[in-house]
Amino acid sequence: xxxxxxxxxxxxxxxxxxxxxxxxxxxxxxxxxxxxxxxxxxxxxxxxxxxxxxxxxxxxxxxxxxxxxxxxxxxxxxxxxxxxxxxxxxxxxxxxxxxxxxxxxxxxxxxxxxxxxxxxxxxxxxxxxxxxxxxxxxxxxxxxxxxxxxxxxxxxxxxxxxxxxxxxxxxxxxxxxxxxxxxxxxxxxxxxxxxxxxxxxxxxxxxxxxxxxxxxxxxxxxxxxxxxxxxxxxxxxxxxxxxxxxxxxxxxxxxxxxxxxxxxxxxxxxxxxxxxxxxxxxxxxxxxxxxxxxxxxxxxxxxxxxxxxxxxxxxxxxxxxxxxxxxxxxxxxxxxxxxxxxxxxxxxxxxxxxxxxxxxxxxxxxxxxxxxxxxxxxxxxxxxxxxxxxxxxxxxxxxxxxxxxxxxxxxxxxxxxxxxxxxxxxxxxxxxxxxxxxxxxxxxxxxxxxxxxxxxxxxxxxxxxxxxxxxxxxxxxxxxxxxxxxxxxxxxxxxxxxxxxxxxxxxxxx
Numbered sequence: 001x002x003x004x005x006x007x008x009x010x011x012x013x014x015x016x017x018x019x020x021x022x023x024x025x026x027x028x029x030x031x032x033x034x035x036x037x038x039x040x041x042x043x044x045x046x047x048x049x050x051x052x053x054x055x056x057x058x059x060x061x062x063x064x065x066x067x068x069x070x071x072x073x074x075x076x077x078x079x080x081x082x083x084x085x086x087x088x089x090x091x092x093x094x095x096x097x098x099x100x101x102x103x104x105x106x107x108x109x110x111x112x113x114x115x116x117x118x119x120x121x122x123x124x125x126x127x128x129x130x131x132x133x134x135x136x137x138x139x140x141x142x143x144x145x146x147x148x149x150x151x152x153x154x155x156x157x158x159x160x161x162x163x164x165x166x167x168x169x170x171x172x173x174x175x176x177x178x179x180x181x182x183x184x185x186x187x188x189x190x191x192x193x194x195x196x197x198x199x200x201x202x203x204x205x206x207x208x209x210x211x212x213x214x215x216x217x218x219x220x221x222x223x224x225x226x227x228x229x230x231x232x233x234x235x236x237x238x239x240x241x242x243x244x245x246x247x248x249x250x251x252x253x254x255x256x257x258x259x260x261x262x263x264x265x266x267x268x269x270x271x272x273x274x275x276x277x278x279x280x281x282x283x284x285x286x287x288x289x290x291x292x293x294x295x296x297x298x299x300x301x302x303x304x305x306x307x308x309x310x311x312x313x314x315x316x317x318x319x320x321x322x323x324x325x326x327x328x329x330x331x332x333x334x335x336x337x338x339x340x341x342x343x344x345x346x347x348x349x350x351x352x353x354x355x356x357x358x359x360x361x362x363x364x365x366x367x368x369x370x371x372x373x374x375x376x377x378x379x380x381x382x383x384x385x386x387x388x389x390x391x392x393x394x395x396x397x398x399x400x401x402x403x404x405x406x407x408x409x410x411x412x413x414x415x416x417x418x419x420x421x422x423x424x425x426x427x428x429x430x431x432x433x434x435x436x437x438x439x440x441x442x443x444x445x446x447x448x449x450x451x452x453x454x455x456x457x458x459x460x461x462x463x464x465x466x467x468x469x470x471x472x473x474x475x476x477x478x479x480x481x482x483x484x485x486x487x488x489x490x491x492x493x494x495x496x497x498x499x500x501x502x503x504x505x506x507x508x509x510x
Contacts, residue, residue, distance in 0.1 A: 030351040031177065037355050038193055041362070044212065045197020045205040057131045057390050061374040061397075062284040063203040065126070072285050073294040074214035075207040078363035079277060080110070080298070081217060081305050086357040087168045089306065091329035093313025097246060099253055100310055102261040106268040107302035113273030113435075114295050117442050118282045122291050124442075125283040132371070133276045133434075134379030140441050141449035144383065149456060150434055151379045154276040158368040159408060160427035161275075165361045165368075166191065166412040168329070172361075175333045176354050184413050190358075191409050194366045199398045203284060206366045213359030217305075220356035223348075225308050227339045228315065242318045259476035267478050270435040271428030277371035332357070372404050373397035429467055429480030433459040433487055440491070451495035459487025 058064060067075065093100040121136065130136050133154055138147040166187050173186030197205050253261070272278075285291040309332075316323075316331045319338060323331060336353050377397035382388055388396075436459075437452045463483030466472055472479045 030354070033351045034176075034354055034358065038190070038358070040212075041193060041197050041209050044208050047205070047208070057374070057378060057393055058129070059202070059204075061131050061203050061370065061378075062280060063207055065284055066286055067207060067281070067284045067290070068286050069290050069293050071207050071211055072281065072290055073297055075210035075363075075367075076278070076281055076294055076298055077301060078210040078214040078217060078359065079275075079281070079367045080107075080272075080301070085305065085309055086332055086361075087171065087329045088164065089309050090313040090316075090332045093310040094316050094323060094328045094331045097242075097248075097317060098314055099257060099261070100313070101307070102264060103310055104302045104306045105261075106265040107306045108299060109265045109269040110272040111295055111299040113269045113439075114278075114282075114298075117273075117439050118295065119288055119292060120442050121279070121438070122282050122285055122288050130283055131280075132374050132378050133274075133279050133438075134375055136279075137437055137441075138379075141437070141452060143449035143453060146437070146449055146453040146456070147379065148383070149453070150437060151375050153430055153434055153456075153460065154274075155372055155375055157274075157427045157431040158276060158372045159404065160430075161368045162365050162372075162404070162408045163412055164427070165365045166408060169358065169361050169365075170412065171329060172333065172354065172357055175330055187409055187412055190362065191365075191405050194362055194369065195401060195405055197366070199401055202394075203280070203370060206363070206370055207284070209366070210363045213356075213363045216352065216356045216359045220353045221305060221308050223352065224312060224336075225304075227343065228308065228311055231339065231343055242314075245318050245321045256476040260473065260478075263473070263477045263481050266484075267425075267428050267432060267480050270432040270484060271480065272431075274431045274434045274438065275368075275371075276375060277367040280371055280374070369401050369405060373400040376400040425472075425478065425480075426467065429463045429478060429483065430460065432480045432484050433463060435484065436487055436491055446499070448495050448498055450498055451491045454494040455487040455489075455491030458490040459483040462486040 089100075089103060092103075124130065124136065124139075128135070128139055130139070132151075134147050134151040137150050138144065141147070169190050170183040170187045173181045173190075174183050177186075197209065282291060285294070312335055313331055316335050320331065320334050323334075332353070340347060374397055377393040377400060381396050382393060385392075433456050436455055440447055441452065460483060463479045466474065466479035466482055474482065
């Protein structure tokens with residue numbers, strides 16, 4: 001689509017007038033808007049606390065299993081698309097160009113992963129009263145060491161998730177405040193707000209904030225899409241400048257790149273679908289039909305979310321050349337700043353986009369934090385204190401949230417120069433190793449607990465060894481996928497060797 005004369009000058013003029021950008025800075029009104037938005041989340045947390053029906057694990061961590069279609073869809077959406085998406089995905093697209101469009105397929109593959117197990121797991125969770133991923137693993141396999149190991153993998157993945165999103169928040173605050181708000185101060189303040197509303201209302205508060213955040217995400221993406229296609233003219237109008245700045249972007253992918261694309265899709269399929277906080281949302285659905293409808297709509301959301309963000313990053317290559325490393329994670333804000341300068345009518349776009357990134361990031365952090373606290377209290381502490389009451393377990397969970405947030409905030413301050421995408425990959429490499437226990441465990445009635453344990457141990461060892469080695473993607477394949485291959489292979493070998501071993505009673509027969 002060519003840029004019409006009725007619009008402001010397109011990419012070629014923008015290329016000729018490029019100045020060094022330090023970021024998109026909000027004015028006083030914009031900062032006040034963001035401040036009021038963040039404070040409103042505390043009000044929602046308080047309302048969630050007032051709506052609590054009982055001081056039980058189910059009510060605190062699953063919102064009483066009452067989420068209808070609107071709440072369930074928006075909480076899944078706001079959790080799935082986070083600061084990783086708005087800043088990490090755009091930064092990765094800026095560095096990698098059009099080939100990163102494979103991320104759209106990868107995000108759609110995630111929903112395919114859910115459909116393999118989510119409906120059946122939801123039915124079991126209603127009947128067996130699961131609260132965490134660990135509840136299912138222990139109930140299915142009756143092997144405590146397996147449950148503990150999978151819970152620890154989940155906690156590691158979630159801790160990494162909190163870390164990457166706190167990085168996004170800190171970078172965002174520094175840019176939009178023009179350096180007035182220090183990275184560390186921003187992380188500390190926003191972490192305190194999330195802790196407050198998450199501990200007050202649990203999953204109910206988290207889901208209600210997700211509804212607000214999901215709506216803001218969709219509105220901001222609509223404005224970005226408008227700017228991309230009606231002002232910049234879409235990718236076609238930037239093609240000439242892209243060729244001048246990055247001629248390699250038009251080269252056809254080689255075999256190694258194609259393999260890496262497939263590896264990324266598999267990593268998303270097996271890794272993201274194992275997010276413990278997403279599994280808790282499966283449990284929280286009001287009924288199976290509500291869950292299916294929400295997932296059906298979620299299958300199309302990469303086309304209006306990931307695709308738009310990837311195009312934003314690619315088009316930024318010609319408009320904002322020269323961003324390096326972690327600096328490219330600021331691409332979204334730099335592009336918005338440029339667009340707001342050229343289209344004054346979109347002045348609301350800046351504050352709304354910033355609110356959207358904050359919303360997406362906080363919705364993911366609070367969900368991950370809630371899942372960590374539930375796994376520590378329900379799966380680990382209750383193993384030591386099986387007679388603990390629900391009130392005691394909930395209290396332990398809240399204390400866990402405080403400790404985990406403190407530790408991750410400290411780590412975030414040390415790793416603020418890392419790219420978000422690199423940290424995202426590490427998390428998925430590990431979480432993917434949980435997939436056989438869930439996906440095969442639900443379908444294979446005679447699957448042995450020992451086989452699953454051997455598989456997940458072998459897969460994790462291979463993934464970690466390769467990730468720490470000189471090449472984390474041998475032959476273009478992610479370390480986590482090599483680990484998953486070892487996981488499945490060892491699982492099958494042990495299953496064949498010990499087919500008369502412990503299998504666990506099929507859940508349908510209990």
